Amino acid sequence: MTENEARTLAWAYLSRVAEPPCDEIAALVAEVGPVEASLRVAAGELSPALRERTAARRDIQAAEADLDLLERRGGRLITPDDDEWPALAFAAFGGSAVRDKPQGRPPLVLWAIGPARLDELALRCAAIVGTRAASGYGEHVTADLAAGLAEREVAVVSGGAYGIDGAAHRAALAVEGQTVAVLAGGLDILYPAGHSSLLHRISNSGLLLTEYPPGVRPARHRFLTRNRLVAALGAATVVVEAGVRSGAANTAAWARALGRVVCAVPGPVTSASSIGCHILLRNGAELVTRAEEVIELVGRAGEFADDLPRPSGPLDGLSDAEKQVYDALPARGTLSADEIAVASGLPPIGVLGPLAMLEMAGLVRREDGCWKLVRLPAQRA
Amino acid sequence: MTENEARTLAWAYLSRVAEPPCDEIAALVAEVGPVEASLRVAAGELSPALRERTAARRDIQAAEADLDLLERRGGRLITPDDDEWPALAFAAFGGSAVRDKPQGRPPLVLWAIGPARLDELALRCAAIVGTRAASGYGEHVTADLAAGLAEREVAVVSGGAYGIDGAAHRAALAVEGQTVAVLAGGLDILYPAGHSSLLHRISNSGLLLTEYPPGVRPARHRFLTRNRLVAALGAATVVVEAGVRSGAANTAAWARALGRVVCAVPGPVTSASSIGCHILLRNGAELVTRAEEVIELVGRAGEFADDLPRPSGPLDGLSDAEKQVYDALPARGTLSADEIAVASGLPPIGVLGPLAMLEMAGLVRREDGCWKLVRLPAQRA
Structure with missing residues (x-):
């Protein structure tokens, strides 16, 4: 040996x-x-x-048998001896906020299956988590976010659960991006059973991870303990949907204690599965609506989200005086320049310049010494 | 005279x-x-x-004719000479942030119709504003918020427009609360025309206000100028729905400059009419989901929103060790105390106390020297 x-x-x-x-x-x-x-x-x-x-x-x-089983499944034990150990990500466990929490410690080792290299993946990674009882809205937004991140080479880490977690993994796989599931039990116990095919797909292209050796069953306290690893691997944790009581809120609390960015997606205030997100947002989480906004928070310097396109109107670029003159003209009929001055509140000499500009822009025209609109006024913004 | x-x-x-x-x-x-x-x-x-x-x-x-017209409609001119002048609310125009904005000045006078006293009403008042292109969701949330505020004797001020504004006024009227519409033109020009009946109802129980004398038509710049009065009268401005380009965002900007609380209601990130709200929330607006949360921000000291009820589970109140023991037991079958220790990760002497407590709580029972669950484990939170 x-x-x-x-x-x-x-x-x-x-x-x-x-x-x-x-x-x-x-x-x-x-x-x-x-x-x-x-x-x-x-x-x-x-x-x-x-x-x-x-x-x-x-x-x-059981160590030898455990390692044999792992090898048969194509897995490996990642330890602090290995280059692949994500030392940078786990350095966050040195912070006092996380050390004050029970279980606020790095893992001893990680049991892993999958071709992805953990250290590399952890350099550009975001967690997407949420309730198992996701709404159609939640699953839709999750898929958009996860695909958007994975397409931009941000790995998506989550917990492999039904609902938001599963939607995040599936969307990352669909765009051939990287995704990591951190399990709360041994790698030979794919939980939930209904996700065993999904978890196999993750192990074929990304990474299945757990700190538990084979045979250990997932249990309530192990889900909560596991959540700290999801939070530690992501530079940000995005909660897409969460009820009042939710494991996702626990992951968010780990993320905050670890100094990670906590993000939440808003939803209808009438939706029970957005209540947890709104509580997080009221407590300082970053509101995110699309992948670009997450990347702005976790990406390299200079990766900024584009501004949303603004609908443009015919009056864009007009000066205030030009808009006032334009608005003073009735939808039908004509006004003299003096009448426009009275209606707009501008001095008579102040309306002539704007009228000339509006005429050039094709928005007003002269008729018998008076002025009229070329088209109906745009509605109030 | x-x-x-x-x-x-x-x-x-x-x-x-x-x-x-x-x-x-x-x-x-x-x-x-x-x-x-x-x-x-x-x-x-x-x-x-x-x-x-x-x-x-x-x-x-036209002053005499204007005042005659006002009197015939049961109105009055509110000026700084009057006790009713809301001097406290308008004191906010002394701030440097609002003075730096064009039009950032108090009104000279207010033309008013309605039985409510403006100075009293302004002491406990919130603005609810939003897009004319409101969704069903937006109108529903607006109605809930406005009714909730009005029932708790918070006056609801808005702009009388279609969509969110109208829903806010109507809900306040429906619960016989106070509501104020600030118009962007003369009181003889009820705009929009489709709201003339609503505006009449407001003038019968609340207050219609404008700084414009009779005959002045609403115009784009007057809506924007009017918005500062909506923002000034409310201790908070709540934006329920707003597109990327929205008059509501303008009202929110006035509220911020005036040192008022800016609130926004989140909505689906897939809804165009919530985009403006999400931008506001990303820029520091307070996220609100119900009337109590607005009152917490604008109400008297000690008016706090109740916590949301949390669903309770059978394991509430158990210690961590008790939960670990509970989770170690399989859904079917029995385990010895030693087996429970192995499965839970607790020392053998550490499982006996928790087992006794769980037995007293009726959650586990002994069978032939081993232990089994009394009911199926609650699902992962």
């Missing part, structure tokens, strides 16, 4: 022996390295705290 | 002689009073600037 193989086995053992993230395991590894740490844990030569944390599982020697 | 009558005639004359707002007229009145100011304007004994501003209309002696 090479030294590398021994380290990989040790990491795999340690990833199962305590429910992640585990401060005491991380501290021990930092002190003595993964191989020595795994030996001490297995032998029970530990501080009382760590002995308690590892008591239930320290006799489970 | 009493002195009061002479002053009223002078104010009426001055309100027509220059297109409002007119700095030079305001300055002259401040210096010599309205009667002397009107005499000097009529005689042309003026600075060159003011002579130019008043050139077109200084010979129009």
Whole structure:
């Protein structure tokens, strides 16, 4: 067994022996390295705290079988030993806001399947999350956002769930973009079962990730713990739809604690699945309506969203006095210049210049020494 | 003619002689009073600037006829001489941000019809404005907001236009609340014509206001100038729906310059009539979804919106360890305490307390020395 193989086995053992993230395991590894740490844990030569944390599982020697299973599925264990470890993204776990939160720690290792390189992908990545009970509106907007990001080479990370998560993954795949699903259980337990085909497709072109070894079942606390990794991998977390109680709000809270940009998509105030987004927006989240606006927040310097096209009107470019003169003319009939002055409130000498400009623009014309509109006035803006 | 009558005639004359707002007229009145100011304007004994501003209309002696017409319709001229003058609301025109804007001045006088007292109403008032091209969604939300405000004795001010404005006025009237329409032309020209019945109803129970004397037609620049009065009378301006180009955005800009709270209602990002609202929200407007949230911003100290009711679940109030134990149990079948420890990641001694609590809560039960769920797990939040 090479030294590398021994380290990989040790990491795999340690990833199962305590429910992640585990401060005491991380501290021990930092002190003595993964191989020595795994030996001490297995032998029970530990501080009382760590002995308690590892008591239930320290006799489970499944590392070799876990790694065999992973290899058979074409996967790999990504550890801090690897170049692929997204050290830059996980550096955010050093911040005090996230360290104050329970579970606010980086993962020990990541079990992964897929051709994408995690470190590269994490350099340009946004999270799109939301309620499983998505509306048609929510799924539509999610697809637009995810496709728009993926087309511009922003990877889309999400949680693989029904509703918004699934719509985000599917849209990224549809435009042949990169997408990452972070799971709350082992890679051999594709959850939800109805998404196993979607998750397989993600593992074929993007990346399936989890900090849990094979066989670990998704559970409520693991979804919440998993959410911090979704938030950490994205430079921004976009919540598309969320109810009052929503896992997406939890991901957004992780994003905020990690110093990431929190974005939310507005929706009808009459829609229960937008309530969570509106709460986020009232609490300082960035309002986003299209992919370009997300890229402006997470992209390279100089990637700005275009302004929305503004409908143009026939009076664009007129001066205020010209508009006042134009508006003073009735829809039908004519007025003298003096009458225009009275109606517009401009001095008589102030209406002649504007009238000449409007005539050149083809908007008014003279008739028997008076003036009339060439077309009906545009309606009030 | 009493002195009061002479002053009223002078104010009426001055309100027509220059297109409002007119700095030079305001300055002259401040210096010599309205009667002397009107005499000097009529005689042309003026600075060159003011002579130019008043050139077109200084010979129009319509004040008496205007006031007769107003009286026949049951109206009144509200001037700074009157207790009813909303001096507090108009004090905001002293701010530098609004003085930097063209037209950023208080009105000289207000032509008014209606039983409501303007000064009292302005103490508790919010503006609701928006696009004429309102969607069904926009009209529905407007009606909810306006009725909610009016029921809580907040007057609703708007511009009397089709779409959002009309929906706001109608909803306030429907709950017998106070509503004010500020017009962009004379009180004898009810615009839009299709709202003449609505505007009559407003004048019967609330207030119709304008700074323009009778006979002045609404015009583009007058709508924009009028918007500043809508913004000034409301402690907040709520934009419910607005396109990219919208008079409502202009009202919001006035509100901001006047130091008023600018609020916007979000809507579907796919709706053209919510684009203007989303732009406002991206630029710092307050997101509001219901009347209580507006009142929290404009109401008396201590008027807070209730929190939205949160759906409650069977696991509310459980500790994290109790939830972890609960989640470790399979939907069907039983586990021993040791197996629960392995699955949950808790130490074996750490699962007994939670199991006892869950048993008391009726969520798990013992069977042959093992544990099983009493009901199916609630789904992931």
